[in-house]
Amino acid sequence: GENVEQHPSTLSVQEGDSAVIKCTYSDSASNYFPWYKQELGKGPQLIIDIRSNVGEKKDQRIAVTLNKTAKHFSLHITETQPEDSAVYFCAAERLGGNEKLTFGTGTRLTIIP
């Protein structure tokens, strides 16, 4: 089955700086890669996603890049703000097969004011 590894497990950045979280996946058939943000006491919230036919996607301060050859994808957050502090999860899935998201282990991001 699919295995997703995520690094780092914790990340602290100064407010205004950029944060990068990296994930690798094992199943070359995976074709959908979402990122989730989870705040304390809440369920994961989808913040951005990318399909395997796209190399990069951006939404305001958030961007995701995908390297299919190397089987890794990354989340980039620019101009970080205190409200970006949360746990972030990457995930991978083979759409059109047995739909089942496999999640990374999470990154606790702390923005230092």
Added chain:
Amino acid sequence: KAGVTQTPRYLIKTRGQQVTLSCSPISGHRSVSWYQQTPGQGLQFLFEYFSETQRNKGNFPGRFSGRQFSNSRSEMNVSTLELGDSALYLCAGRSEPTNEKLFFGSGTQLSVL
């Protein structure tokens, strides 16, 4: 549109008891997935239902079961509770019509004493 609703929010049970959790997806969404979240194992897939049929199942023992009703509401049951079943149980619905994006509820926090 109302989001994914899970009840109850918190639950305390003792070993050996059984428990039923409820989930109502976003109106119009026919798919419901269940995940277990623990600090040690992260987010683990339990099962997915689509139009009242289970179409995918994770690697959990038979004590974990679920069902879906004609209005897409879903229930998850855990029998003969064990201490290790203490977790946040998350329900999610998939976007229509692409069945791509997964939207989570806030979860039910189950504590087994």
